[in-house]
Amino acid sequence: MSSILFDVRSDTVTKPTPEMRKAMAEAEVGDDVYAEDPTVNRLQSEIAALFGKESALFVPSGVMGNQVAIAIHTQRSDEIIVESESHIFHYETAAPAIIAGVQMYCIPSEKGEISSSAIGEAIRPGDYYFPKTSLICIEQTHNRHGGTVLSMESIQDISSFASSKNLPLHCDGARIWNACAESGIAPHEYARHLDTLSVCLSKGLGAPAGSVFIGSKDQVDYARHWRKLLGGGMRQSGILAAAGLYALEHHRQHLKEDHEKARLFAKIILENTSCILANSSGMVETNILIIDCGQECDPISLKHECSKNGLEISSGRGQCLRAVFHRDISLADTTKAAMIFIESFERIMEQCS
């Protein structure tokens, strides 16, 4: 049994570097439940400024960022519109039903871009026996579609339609940093079309924990109430916020390299195996790769074979596996990881024939 060489299960596996740990150790701290942690306050104001919004709130996780957003925008028995493959619908343990007390209406799309006409059809009429539609959520980049970048046109289309219907628009921007790196569009340019956002520091940015909810002063004040209700009020959390600040300053500019690694890995394995790229847009847009191993290959056996050979990879839907590239795997190691994948694939195909 070899120990892990390369881990591409997710960009959440990134570990704090010695420099980041130093910044954490040296962070000035205070009690953040009294809003007195200077490092948390600095992170919040820097992020608010980056996104061109009034205020921001440090929360323990991306799920909490999304759930406080849903809670502040809705009332019990409302309905929120989400994309069918969204993280909020698939991976947040039905939290909107439990926390805000709302149900989700899912709209399918090709690569995460729901159309304003589909949203128009989904909005409930005002009769008393319908739930009340009260929020629209989008996801940037879109995880289950394979890290797709929602276009500015799509966001503008949804945003202007949402305003015309007086509906707030929230963005699950766990990986909006990757969208910005790839499109060259600044965070505030995306945020201009959004009422609130939640962004993760613990994915490609490489911080050990933490997300940030972003919005107006009133929205953030209300979100603070919900964060406390959910048990997310932390005390000397400047130690964690320091990691986020460090990541913004030193890691953010390298995110595009993760996209290059994902493209390189895809190129090598697609040229050398019968696997097919299954990202919804047919391209590797950012750092997420969805690989269809084909009908003859058992993806679970392949995943185990890769693991035996030192490559940790995630399983996906059907015949698919998922690989996510990040700062803890170098470009050179990406080639080695691709070789492990190819050898593992060949071994599994031999066993099957």
Ligand SMILES: *Cc1c(COP(=O)(O)O)cnc(C)c1O
């Ligand atoms: C990771 C992720 C989240 C939040 O996850 P946490 O593990 O709670 O930080 C939210 N949305 C998307 C699209 C994600 O990929």
